[in-house]
Amino acid sequence: MDRPSDEFPEMGMAWVYIVRCADGTLYTGATRREPAHRVRVHNLGQGAKYCRTRLPVRLVWCEPHETWRSALKRECAIKRMGRAGKLALIERVP
Numbered sequence: 001m002d003r004p005s006d007e008f009p010e011m012g013m014a015w016v017y018i019v020r021c022a023d024g025t026l027y028t029g030a031t032r033r034e035p036a037h038r039v040r041v042h043n044l045g046q047g048a049k050y051c052r053t054r055l056p057v058r059l060v061w062c063e064p065h066e067t068w069r070s071a072l073k074r075e076c077a078i079k080r081m082g083r084a085g086k087l088a089l090i091e092r093v094p
């Protein structure tokens with residue numbers, strides 16, 4: 001039975017991303033849509049509660065994943081990093 005990947009989160013392309021909020025803080029998230037779309041949602045005040053009072057946000061890093069599960073694992077790992085670790089990750093982007 002074929003179903004869209006939205007119904008089965010473990011299937012399909014996913015992204016992990018970091019945005020820089022207006023106050024300079026970093027927010028890490030995961031999405032099954034293009035990261036630019038997720039940033040637009042955040043900036044409309046419809047994204048994560050954390051970002052709603054720190055608008056606008058700007059995408060500073062993203063990483064593609066083949067599965068939703070791997071994206072969630074990576075998101076969790078990044079969220080455990082300190083700010084210095086996240087900044088180092090962002091700086092490695094060519």
